[in-house]
Amino acid sequence: MIYLLKQLEYSIQKIISSSFHQQKAVELRTRYQENKNHKGLYDTYLMSRMPATYAAISRVLSDLPLDSNIKTVLDIGSGPGTGLWAVLAHFKALESYTGLEGDRQFIELAKVLSEELKTLEINWKQGVYPKELPDMSADLVLMSYTLGENSQETLEKTLESVWKHNVSEWLVVVEPGTPKGFNTILQTRAYITTKGGYIYTPCKGNYNCPLSEKDWCHFSVRLARSSFQKKVKGATLPYEDEKFSYLVARKSPVRFDEGDARIIKKPVVRSGHITLDLCNESGYQRMTVSKSQKDIYQKAKKSEWGDDWERDK
Ligand SMILES: C[S@@+](CC[C@H](N)C(=O)[O-])C[C@H]1O[C@@H](n2cnc3c(N)ncnc32)[C@H](O)[C@@H]1O
DSSP: OBOOOHHHHHHHHHHSOTTOOHHHHHHHHHHHHTTOOOTTOHHHIIIIIHHHHHHHHHHHHTTSOTTOOOOEEEEETOTTTHHHHHHHHHOTTOOEEEEEESOHHHHHHHHHHHTTOOSSEEEEEEOOTTTTOOSOOEEEEEEESOGGGSOHHHHHHHHHHIIIIIEEEEEEEEEESSHHHHHHHHHHHHHHHHTTOEEEESSSSSSOOOOOTTOOOOEEEEEEOOHHHHHHHTOOSSEEEEEEEEEEEESSOOOOOTTOEEEOSOOEEETTEEEEEEEETTEEEEEEEETTSHHHHHHHHHOOTTOEEOTTO
């Protein structure tokens, strides 16, 4: 379960007026489903999407090694600055954060939300990518829920420029956990591997994705809803689940142990056995672990969708 940083939750509450209507959250969701954007629904984004995208980014960043020593971050399509908060929760050595965002109102919100963060160099730049990508390289470049909002041409030009000029080590791309979001991830993956980059997660190497065209690789993260969120959303459940697709790539070589795999679907627990959907360079395979396989069964019981599956450990 992921919890929103208290400081961010408090800042959002200050901005959200009592005029927040549940109807607006539905309208925003419909807009995204129709491939339209958030224009005019900024408060709604803060309340109904930012906590969820925060949770997805946070979950993805937890894949990176604790000692990755990330000091500089460039967040492209930064919106209200969601990524900053997730990065802050993970990388204590962070020194500077740059957000590039096309929408002035989101830039203003990002500034208001982060105004209390004095110990960090934060730059919110208004600009449209790929044309106005900053001339800088960063230890980590983040693109969350943004790349797929663009045309094919913009996507290709952006990836080319970002990988060449902006990424010094890590690239993190997060997209909605839909067939369209996964397609954006697949294209990113194909570009990175042809340019000599290394896939770090969720795949266990640079092999061709073995999923069939009808399937899409996505994961789920559970976010705790605060009482304020529950109140304004009229929700009763104390949590919500966000589905996402993602890719973490790096410039330095990545080594995987033979046979290690990723659990790419929710494990199915039946009486006497558990079924796991595993993916690695040998392809996509469904593995059934029976109760009689004592240790391995215990390991499968504790495993969750998205976890690593390490062979023989
Ligand atoms: C769904 S929001 C995601 C915001 C934030 N990254 C998050 O995860 O919450 C997508 C953002 O990308 C921005 N965006 C999309 N295409 C862009 C482009 N070509 N140049 C600059 N910003 C762009 C939009 O204005 C919007 O703020």
